[in-house]
Amino acid sequence: MRFIYGFILGTLSSVIAAILYLAFAGGEYLLQLSPRYHDMASTISGLQEAKQQRDQLAARLETLSGAFDALTRRFDDLQVKTPPATHEPPQAEAEPARPASPAAPAKPAEPLN
Numbered sequence: 001m002r003f004i005y006g007f008i009l010g011t012l013s014s015v016i017a018a019i020l021y022l023a024f025a026g027g028e029y030l031l032q033l034s035p036r037y038h039d040m041a042s043t044i045s046g047l048q049e050a051k052q053q054r055d056q057l058a059a060r061l062e063t064l065s066g067a068f069d070a071l072t073r074r075f076d077d078l079q080v081k082t083p084p085a086t087h088e089p090p091q092a093e094a095e096p097a098r099p100a101s102p103a104a105p106a107k108p109a110e111p112l113n
Contacts, residue, residue: 022029031037
């Protein structure tokens, strides 16, 4: 009878010790088995990818902004260097009056069918 009591007590204490070890000392193991952990891990990986893409787009936007500023500066320099045009376009000469031509004989109107 002592053997049976000892076996049950040993098995029970081993199970409790294993549960406590997995829960507190190496709780990551139980955490990795959780479906909620996997959902959160996939969400975090998606957010990390979005952050990387955002950083890449921010770098590209910064480059584009610098290029646009340089282009604006070049355009402003060209406007400053080019003197304003003061020459006026030549005025159109008045057209000579056409001689009046004799009126053409009118054709008789054709009846509509």
